[in-house]
Amino acid sequence: MRLVFGLVLLVGVGLAGFAVYMAQNYIGAYESALTEARSKTVDSTPVKMIYVSSKPIAYGQEIKAEDVRLAPWPQEILPEGVFTEENPLLGPNIDRRVALRAIDPFEAMLPTKVSEPGGAAGLTSYLRAGESAFAIKVDVASGVSGFLRPSDHVDVYWTGRVDTNGRGSGEVTKLIQTGIRLIAIDQNSDSETTSATIARTVTVAATREQVAALTHAQSTGKLTLSLIGTNDTTIVDEPVEVDQLSMLGIERQAAPAPAAQQQTCATRVRRGAEVVSIPIPCTN
CATH class of the missing domain: 3.90.1210.10 (Antifreeze-like/N-acetylneuraminic acid synthase C-terminal domain)
Known part of the structure; x- marks a missing residue:
């Protein structure tokens, strides 16, 4: 009985060893094939x-x-x-x-x-030839609620009071600059930042003519920024301007024409030592 048990044990151990040997050969062949395939791909x-x-x-x-x-x-x-x-x-x-x-x-x-x-x-590394850095004061409303990032592009709107064709001053909002590139939010110029920041100033890269226009606009009214899409290449050809009447859809009435002055004619008649002017119908 013991002899039979020993034979069965030896056969089992032999089969297990043969299985391990076959598995090792299979895994080794697979790794070799994989390494060869990778080297061929790289080459x-x-x-x-x-x-x-x-x-x-x-x-x-x-x-x-x-x-x-x-x-x-x-x-x-x-x-x-x-x-x-x-x-x-x-x-x-x-x-x-x-x-x-x-x-x-x-x-x-x-x-x-x-x-x-x-x-x-520094900021100078972000400026291209002919550009200058200009700071714009913003708040939570005019600064797009903290969603601005360096390298974004914005449109700049100006709101202020202007003379409306000699009929008194009225408040007007007008698009004054399009596609202005931001290079810093407050003192941060890292475009990889992920936290929302309620900025107090944003710095833009602009030409000298744009800087002059923005400086005058900021000193005479309020500036508001509008964030535009990364792939937006729209060219604004016509002026964008809104006042109170156009916002409410009220047609602007034309100014009344000046009343024509009535022409009067007269003739002088001497009455003794006195010269009297008498109105008469005009013949021309």
Whole structure:
């Protein structure tokens, strides 16, 4: 009896060992096939070595050599303006660079994310040629209730009192600037912020002519901002202006024509030593 039990145990152990051996062979063959398939995929996809971030980089932080590294990137989806070995991000002849926005690990380093050599993460780095920074006072109503972010675009409306064709002054709201780009909310120029902020001032990038118009408008009335869509390319050709009558749908009455002056004619008649003027019908 014991002999039979021993034989059964030996057969069971042998079958278990054979099953483990077969499983190991199967898993090993699968891993080898998977590794070979991956290598073929990598070899068949053209790549280019570009600089990517190796760890999180905060807004305004100076970028150092240990913060970035070269990594393969598929050429088919290569971002425009990337830094490569031929166009390095840092080097002996390149001054310090700082991050113009928060950068996550393994992001491709682009000129829009970093400053020029020796630059800083101030407002001047956000201004294009011919642009100036201008601050507009806002509140919870005129500032779109805290939903504004740097890099958003807004329309600017002016509300004030103007002379309505010589019939007294009336309040008018008019669109004075379209598609103005925001570069800072209060003292924050980081476009990656996610918290809503009730701003007291917003800073816009505008041409010198726009700055002059905004300065005059802010000193003579109230400015209100209207947030527009990211992909909105609408061109406003006709002036947008509303007063109280047009808002209520009341037609403006034409000014009454001045009454024609009645022409009078007269003749002079001498009566003794006195000359008297007598009205007569006009013949012309």
